[in-house]
Amino acid sequence: MVATPRGVLGRVLGWWRAAGVQIRSTIAATVLQAVVVAAAGAVLLLALSNNLDNSIDAGNLATAQGVSALVDGDIASSTAVATTDSPNREDLRDAISAASRRRAVVQVLNADGTVIAASDDLRGFTALARELPAAGGTRTLERALPFDDDPYRFTALGGAVDSTRFTVLIGQSLGTGEDTLHAAEVALTVAGPLLLLAVAGATYLFIGRSLRPVSEIRTTVEGISLRDLSERVPVPPGDDEVSQLARTMNAMLADLDRATTAQRQFVSDASHELRSPVATLRAAADIALTVPDRADRGDLAVLVRGEAQRLDRLVADLLLLARVDERSRGSAGTPQRDEVDLDDLVTAEARRLRTATTLDVAVHREPARVLGDGHALSRVLRNLTDNAARHAVSKVSIALHRNGSTAVLDVVNDGPPIPGQDRERVFDRFVRLEESRARDLGGTGLGLAIVREIVLAHGGNVRVLDPDDGPGTCFRIELPISEFPDSPELTD
Ligand SMILES: Nc1ncnc2c1ncn2[C@@H]1O[C@H](COP(=O)(O)OP(=O)(O)OP(=O)(O)O)[C@@H](O)[C@H]1O
Ligand SMILES: [Mg+2]
Incomplete structure (x- = not known):
């Protein structure tokens, strides 16, 4: 087969791309240096020859004038x-x-x-x-x-x-003059290639040395698997591009490490939580099958329904958290952005609480409208009031204030306070404090995690404070307000 110029060019380009940075840089630097040396040599020889001619002409003229x-x-x-x-x-x-x-x-x-x-x-x-x-x-x-x-x-x-x-x-x-020119030509033909050789050698060594940390980083990364993300790439000394790359890479590995550990923890916690209602359901079914006389159908039905409800809630919570996670990674579009009146949500939630509990429920609300997902925000309020009702002795209060362009929502109950060291931790997934476990208050420890994710997705924040009046617990949410509806303040 006859090689076409295109085919040859393609092969040369292919070789060039495969040659690697070290070889490519060396060739490029040497070719550039060759062009510079050739051009400088030509200019030098031309200038030298002109100079020789001029000096001969000047001598000749002086002699001619004398004669x-x-x-x-x-x-x-x-x-x-x-x-x-x-x-x-x-x-x-x-x-x-x-x-x-x-x-x-x-x-x-x-x-x-x-x-x-x-x-x-x-x-x-x-x-x-x-x-x-x-x-x-x-x-x-x-x-x-x-x-x-x-x-x-x-x-x-x-x-x-x-x-x-x-x-x-x-x-x-x-x-x-010709002898001088010839000597200069010889000097250039000898010194030029020597210079090129020196430049090629120096470039090859220098680029090789600069790239060594990169290949060390590559080898380390090759050895890191998703199973074990604890290893880190070597960081060369200094603050050049390569050490910056190594540091960025290590930060990324640390993030990946944290994320996979959290994910593994989450999956194991979730399976653990799912196992207990499933085990109860199985045990109930076993009793019904093996000792049908002892099993009261009514009791069994209540038990099965309770566990099924628990499972249902758990699965719904897990799904919700998974969706929030996806959204925060940008793979599930932007959250819904409707105009939501927070004061309406507060009114509805207070009404529910008064109907469902015997607690003393106090409400203070100022009109505040935010942009977001109404369903998710009412879920936030529901989780906070459920917790407050669960931990209250006799009193729960819900207060919605405006502070500049921020809506401040406090959900307070008069129960035992959350200790200082646990005030951050309670927002983590599956965290239930000792006191809740001891009193077997139910729940899986996902409520506050859901609250935090939703509030963050709405550009707000949530934290635990001491209530202004007396002992208890206050959960404060701050959300950016979209507008200020012109309606009166309400307290009941
Ligand atoms: N108002 C509160 N007062 C005291 N402790 C609280 C209060 N709210 C939450 N906690 C503590 O924080 C833990 C986590 O709360 P979270 O709402 O996440 O889970 P949960 O209420 O136990 O379960 P879930 O909400 O998933 O049904 C609770 O188990 C409880 O120990
Ligand atoms: Mg809860």
Whole structure:
């Protein structure tokens, strides 16, 4: 099969992606460095070559000006050096010899372009320049000369004596400059790859070292299973991105650990609670089957109904908590948001309590409307008043106040207070205090957990306080008010 350019590109891309950060970073850094070194080298060589040309041109011009000053009318208008007899002749020869000693070659041309003076090297040469500059003007040109391997760079300076034009040509070999350029090229070709090698090695080692903690984190995480979330990833010293990642990872593991432990605890508590009514039901059924004479049908029916009710409530509570949990994880949409009049809920609950108990029920309510789920909020009030009634000696009071934009709901009873150290704990799932267990007040310890979840979902908070007047227990709920209906305060 013939590889298409697309196929090759795809394979290269695939290799690049699979190569890993260390290799990819090393290649990228080396290629970038190669481009920079090549560009810098080219600029350096160009600048060096320009500089050499400029310094040759400057030397040539100075010499040409010196020679030009010695050309007089006779020389300029002559056609050959040998036939001219001028008092300046000696000076001109000396100047040309001096230039020769500085390794320059010289030609002086008359207006027609005929050689009228020359250094020894160029004796017998015809004019090296064809286009001559105007008087005072200059031109530069390069010519190969038979006696030197390297080309010569010339400056032609135009001159005139009494309107007779002449041209002085001074040239110097480019050999020395070329040698310098060549040396620089060699240095760059040797030093460039060495530099690249050093950059590649350093990048590879540095990235490798930086990535080592990441691979340690990965190995640790690979070994952590949902069964045991107690392990933590190693945190490298410092406060760079990798150590921040490790710390975030550890915080996430701790959260997961807490959540799975809580979930396991919840499942085991729930099964435990479910077992006791189920066991009672089984025992009742066994008695009815094995000793039918001893079993009173009426008593059995009452027992079975009581346990079934307990089971029903328990399952309903568990379902409610599961739904609240799902919602707080954002997987069950937002809670319902209706306008709920808390004062109406208080009125209904007080009425229920007065009908169902013999307790003295006091109510104080101010109008307060909140946004939320009316059914869930009445469940909150029901759980609090049920608890209050269960623990009260003779009195329960429900008070709804407004405090700025907050609705404050107090449910107070005159029973034994909840000890300080238990005031947070009572909101945990399946927590029942010793006193409730001892008095066998029923209940499963889910009521307050449900209260807390619902109140939190409504943006509020709940806590246990000492009542303002006398001993007892006060549960205070604070919820944000949505608006203030314009109706009177009611107390009864
Ligand atoms: N008003 C109160 N006075 C004294 N103790 C209380 C009061 N309310 C709750 N508690 C204590 O807090 C515990 C937890 O209350 P919670 O409402 O969560 O559970 P429960 O009433 O025992 O059972 P459930 O409400 O699920 O039927 C109770 O068992 C009780 O010990
Ligand atoms: Mg309760």
